[in-house]
Amino acid sequence: MSETAIRKVCVIGAGTMGAGIAAQVANAGVPVLLLDIVPKDGTNRNAIAEGAVAKMLKTEPAPFMSKSAAKLVETGNIEDHLDKIAECDWVVEAVIERLDIKQGLYAKIEAVKREGTAVSSNTSTIPLGQLVEGRSDAFKRDFLITHFFNPPRYMRLLEIVNGPETDAAVAAKVERFADVAMGKTVVRANDTPGFIANRIGTYWIQLGLNAAFDMGITVELADAIAGKPMGVPKTGIFGLVDLVGIDLMPHLQASLTSTLAKDDPYHAIARSHPLIEKMIGEGYTGRKGKGGFYRLNKEMGRRKETIDLATGEYRETIRAAGPSGAAGRGDLRKLVEAKGPVGEYAWAVLGGTLAYAAGLVPSAAGDVVAIDDAMKLGYNWKAGPFEMIDKLGAAWLAARLEAEGRPVPEILKVAGDRPFYRIENGKRQFLGLDGEYRDVVRPEGVLRLEDIKLASKPLLKNGSAALWDVGDGVVALEFTGKMNALDGDVMKLIVEAIGLVKAKYKALVVYNDADSFSAGANLGLALFALNIAAWSEIEKLVAGGQMANKGLKYAPFPVVGAPAGLAVGGGCEILLHCDAVQAHAELYMGLVECGVGLIPGWGGNGEMLDRWQKNKLMPKGPMPAVAKVFETVSTASVSKSAAQAKEMLFLRESDAITMNRDRLLYDAKQKALSMVEGYTPPEAPHFRLPGESGRVALNMAADGFHKQGKATDYDLVVSDALAGVLSGGEADLVDVVSEQELLKLERETFMRLVREPRSIARVEHMLETGKPLRN
Numbered sequence: 180m181s182e183t184a185i186r187k188v189c190v191i192g193a194g195t196m197g198a199g200i201a202a203q204v205a206n207a208g209v210p211v212l213l214l215d216i217v218p219k220d221g222t223n224r225n226a227i228a229e230g231a232v233a234k235m236l237k238t239e240p241a242p243f244m245s246k247s248a249a250k251l252v253e254t255g256n257i258e259d260h261l262d263k264i265a266e267c268d269w270v271v272e273a274v275i276e277r278l279d280i281k282q283g284l285y286a287k288i289e290a291v292k293r294e295g296t297a298v299s300s301n302t303s304t305i306p307l308g309q310l311v312e313g314r315s316d317a318f319k320r321d322f323l324i325t326h327f328f329n330p331p332r333y334m335r336l337l338e339i340v341n342g343p344e345t346d347a348a349v350a351a352k353v354e355r356f357a358d359v360a361m362g363k364t365v366v367r368a369n370d371t372p373g374f375i376a377n378r379i380g381t382y383w384i385q386l387g388l389n390a391a392f393d394m395g396i397t398v399e400l401a402d403a404i405a406g407k408p409m410g411v412p413k414t415g416i417f418g419l420v421d422l423v424g425i426d427l428m429p430h431l432q433a434s435l436t437s438t439l440a441k442d443d444p445y446h447a448i449a450r451s452h453p454l455i456e457k458m459i460g461e462g463y464t465g466r467k468g469k470g471g472f473y474r475l476n477k478e479m480g481r482r483k484e485t486i487d488l489a490t491g492e493y494r495e496t497i498r499a500a501g502p503s504g505a506a507g508r509g510d511l512r513k514l515v516e517a518k519g520p521v522g523e524y525a526w527a528v529l530g531g532t533l534a535y536a537a538g539l540v541p542s543a544a545g546d547v548v549a550i551d552d553a554m555k556l557g558y559n560w561k562a563g564p565f566e567m568i569d570k571l572g573a574a575w576l577a578a579r580l581e582a583e584g585r586p587v588p589e590i591l592k593v594a595g596d597r598p599f600y601r602i603e604n605g606k607r608q609f610l611g612l613d614g615e616y617r618d619v620v621r622p623e624g625v626l627r628l629e630d631i632k633l634a635s636k637p638l639l640k641n642g643s644a645a646l647w648d649v650g651d652g653v654v655a656l657e658f659t660g661k662m663n664a665l666d667g668d669v670m671k672l673i674v675e676a677i678g679l680v681k682a683k684y685k686a687l688v689v690y691n692d693a694d695s696f697s698a699g700a701n702l703g704l705a706l707f708a709l710n711i712a713a714w715s716e717i718e719k720l721v722a723g724g725q726m727a728n729k730g731l732k733y734a735p736f737p738v739v740g741a742p743a744g745l746a747v748g749g750g751c752e753i754l755l756h757c758d759a760v761q762a763h764a765e766l767y768m769g770l771v772e773c774g775v776g777l778i779p780g781w782g783g784n785g786e787m788l789d790r791w792q793k794n795k796l797m798p799k800g801p802m803p804a805v806a807k808v809f810e811t812v813s814t815a816s817v818s819k820s821a822a823q824a825k826e827m828l829f830l831r832e833s834d835a836i837t838m839n840r841d842r843l844l845y846d847a848k849q850k851a852l853s854m855v856e857g858y859t860p861p862e863a864p865h866f867r868l869p870g871e872s873g874r875v876a877l878n879m880a881a882d883g884f885h886k887q888g889k890a891t892d893y894d895l896v897v898s899d900a901l902a903g904v905l906s907g908g909e910a911d912l913v914d915v916v917s918e919q920e921l922l923k924l925e926r927e928t929f930m931r932l933v934r935e936p937r938s939i940a941r942v943e944h945m946l947e948t949g950k951p952l953r954n
Contacts, residue, residue: 185297185356189214189267191257191284193231196301197273199331202235202242205251206332206764206822207360207838212263217256228254242332244764244820257287264292269353271325273301276434278309285311289318297353299325303377304434307342307370319344325353326374327363328557333765335840336556337363338374358622362764362838366553371543372438373431375550376557378445378543379564381431383532385448387416390527391488392452396520398472398485403501404521405528408514410561416528421471425455426464444535454491511570529567534580536564537588541612547590547599548609548619565599565609573599605634626845628655628692639675643668646676652685652855653848662698663691665749667720673727677734686851687734689753690741690844699748699771700724706942709933718930724749724781725922732756732861737854741847743840747771747817751829752779755786758854758861760834761847762821768829769817774951776893776938778901779812780929785921787812788905789864790828801869801912802876805905809877812905813898815951866916868907877902893937893954900928 186209190201193215204211215227223229232252235242243249255263264270270288274280281300288298294317300310303326311319323345328334337357341350357363368374373381391401402415414422429451436449458464458471463486465471474493476482484493502521506513515526536550544550551563568576573594577587590612599610600619607630608616621627631647639646643660656676658669680687700720708717731738731753740754743763751768754760762768770779770787778784791797791804810816811827818824821836837846869876881898884890890898907916908924932938937954944952 184352185209185268185360187212187267189264189270190273191215191270191288192273192275192301193228193254194273196327196329196331197271198231198235199242199329200271200273200301200327201252202248203331203361205248206244206820207362208248208251209360210251210253212253212255212260212267214255214257214260217258224256224259225254228256240330240333241819242330244332245822245826248822257284261287262291264288264296267292267296269297269299269356271299271301276302276304278305281305281310282313285314285318289314292321295321295349297321297323297349299323299353301325301327303374304372304431304438306372306438307340311342316344320346321349323350323353324370324374325357326368328376334557335362335364336376336553337361337365338368338376338553338557339365340368340370340374342370358839359624359842360838362840364552364556364839364841366549366556367545368549368553369541369543369545372435375539375544375553377431378435378539379532379536379550379554380558381435382445382448382535383528384416384420384428385432385445385450386531387528388420388452388455389448389450390524391417392454394520394524394527395489396524397497397499398488399497399499400501400520401524403499404514404524408502408507408509409511409525409529410509410567412559417472421465421473424465424467425471426459426468428455429459444538448531454486454488457491458486511567512572512575515571530576530579533564533568533571533576534585534588537568537590538586540590546609546611569598569600573597602633606630607633621841624845625839625841626848627841628657628690628844631655638679639672641668641672644672646672646679648684649688649844649848651848651852653688653851654680654684654686655688655690655844655848657691658693658697659691660701662695662745663693663750664698664701664703665724665753666701666704667723670720670723670727674730677730680736681734684736685855686737686739687731688739688741688844688847688851689731689757690847692844693744695745696742696766697747697750697753698745699750702775702942702946706939706946709939709942714930714934717933718926721780721926721929724752725926728752728756728782729918729922732758733863735858735860737851737858739847739851739854741843742766742768743843748779749781752781752783752786755783755829759850760830761843761850762824762830762834762836763840763843764821764836764838765840766821766824766830767817767819768821768824769815769827770812771815771817773813773894773897773901774815774941775945776897776935776941777932778897778904778925778929780925782922782925784808784812784901784904784925785864785866785918787828788866788868788921790831792864792866794828801867802873805869805873806877806880809880809898809902809905813881813894813901863918865918866907866921867912867914868905868910868916870907870909870911870914873906874899874902877906891953893941896935896937897932900932904928 188204189212190197191214201211201213213228217224218226298321307324311322324340326338328336354365387405398417402417406413406415432449462469472486474484476484483496485496506517547565551565554560554563573591574596577591580587593614601608607619637645643666645657647655649655738757740757740760746768748771751770770783772779787808791807797803824830837843904925910916941952
């Protein structure tokens with residue numbers, strides 16, 4: 180932590196946001212002091228902060244990446260423990276959005292904090308200038324706004340606002356810590372109401388609500404239009420309002436209308452709707468209440484219902500016939516030009532939002548990149564407003580706005596018929612308000628494969644994978660199929676890559692920029708082969724996967740896995756064979772094959788056995804490690820973070836974790852380079868396994884779950900097959916089972932299961948529904 184210069188943090192305010200911020204600091208491995216007021220009732224003066232930590236340990240999705248992280252949170256109250264701020268390098272204020280309360284707290288903080296200790300507010304509504312009124316010059320130098328998004332663990336955006344007196348070194352210290360330690364992408368915003376993301380997001384939502392009421396558009400159709408076709412999460416607008424809370428909208432509207440300049444376009448669309456007021460009054464505030472625009476009717480067997488905007492009555496949810504063809508696949512011009520309600524609603528929402536966003540440069544943000552990053556990270560849009568404008572055409576948008584008698588933002592006039600982004604000399608550039616293009620500059624320590632692709636061609640490539648030179652003698656192996664699923668082409672390229680790296684390079688990193696590292700084997704191709712009984716092709720794929728993974732493991736150069744997101748099944752097995760893993764903190768890793776009626780077939784069983792047998796905390800003897808692996812694999816357990824993956828031994832203790840997704844490839848590359856000098860491949864493991872007696876013991880445990888109703892009849896068949904592999908088949912305690920013998924047993928068992936009709940049914944069901952079949 181020395182590079183961040185922040186060794187301890189204090190968070191004041193143990194509500195949802197404050198507690199979540201404290202949890203993310205703890206996830207970074209940094210001690211955090213969480214303070215709140217003394218409760219009016221009871222004898223425990225720390226009850227509010229303690230209760231917040233206890234609640235987070237039970238919350239799903241979990242704010243803590245592992246339960247051990249909670250031990251780094253020290254709780255207290257602001258009456259008895261405020262002096263402990265002197266121990267801290269950064270104080271985050273996350274109390275109620277009332278200026279008088281915040282200012283009163285700052286006076287107390289200033290009396291006890293050290294000079295140079297950063298103080299920031301998590302406010303999203305109060306200008307920085309008002310917050311520091313009456314404070315000393317020294318306090319103002321240490322003060323800034325750090326606006327986190329909820330939930331703090333999972334939302335990557337952090338908007339930082341500096342005041343005119345803010346010390347640049349203090350702000351840099353906070354920004355560096357938030358970036359490297361907390362995993363945030365920092366967007367610098369100006370001190371304007373709502374900053375960037377919430378200002379545009381609130382405008383977008385208000386436009387969507389207004390247009391649906393005015394045009395008589397159903398809730399379902401509105402979300403079908405203003406959702407996936409626009410590159411927005413499938414919740415759309417009404418689903419999003421349900422998620423964040425309908426009762427939040429009037430507060431955001433009141434805040435913006437009271438603080439925005441009188442000529443801001445938001446005032447023209449700020450409206451209250453009687454139906455929404457009625458819903459809030461009756462407790463229909465969204466998912467946290469009795470329901471919202473959507474609800475589950477428990478009296479009707481949890482039937483999904485939607486409110487009729489015209490009558491205010493709930494009815495069964497219908498599937499809306501939303502945009503089709505190119506308009507439904509993300510062609511924004513086709514979408515807004517579509518005839519009828521679809522195009523009219525799309526233009527009302529998108530046209531207004533893009534025009535509004537274009538008018539916020541440079542008042543709310545210094546450039547178009549900040550605007551786009553804020554919306555992509557804060558609202559999960561696939562493309563930012565200016566990237567969307569490029570899809571429409573800046574000149575086209577300006578012409579349509581002008582034809583409708585609406586103001587044309589200055590930056591659209593500057594752009595003319597030019598795009599806001601272009602590729603020049605292998606670099607991505609953006610257009611400034613002065614009409615000049617500038618390179619998009621990544622922070623130091625950030626390396627993205629998408630940038631490398633702009634300036635180079637792959638060393639090797641086929642339909643499912645590619646190999647890229649990422650510099651300094653390191654190459655990156657990228658999966659390119661849907662969900663980065665693995666097939667024969669991937670295995671073929673792995674073998675080719677090993678030969679190329681051995682001849683010309685120093686090390687290999689297995690990485691991709693996608694949200695998911697790999698969802699495992701390509702089940703679609705597998706099902707096709709199963710349906711035509713192409714058993715030899717399937718066995719060839721299994722053997723090829725085993726050979727490719729062992730090729731990575733025993734290559735004469737370091738192989739580093741760099742996963743983020745989902746890494747399950749075959750994706751997990753590839754990582755198990757890497758010399759080291761540099762994992763993103765949000766890693767969901769596991770061997771899930773039993774869920775589709777199969778077992779790991781690409782060497783994962785042996786790798787997990789080897790890790791648990793070498794674990795110093797594991798009791799001696801052949802059975803404890805076997806039982807642990809059986810428990811993990813038979814239940815298709817998946818880690819909920821990289822920290823938990825370490826606890827489950829999917830990752831080794833020596834494997835490293837990167838908090839910021841954008842820094843993952845760079846960190847993995849540096850790790851690979853650090854291993855080059857003196858590198859030697861690992862020695863092949865050998866196993867002493869319990870044999871038939873161990874298999875019987877494992878089956879007894881599985882039978883217990885079956886009697887409790889936690890395992891189906893076919894679960895027992897699959898778990899018995901797994902037990903046979905993990906116990907060594909016909910091996911005895913006196914026998915030594917080689918890695919190759921275990922691979923052969925694994926392959927034979929896999930091929931036996933893959934012929935089972937109930938396994939085929941599980942694969943089909945997973946492909947059709949995305950959920951496991953409990954047959």
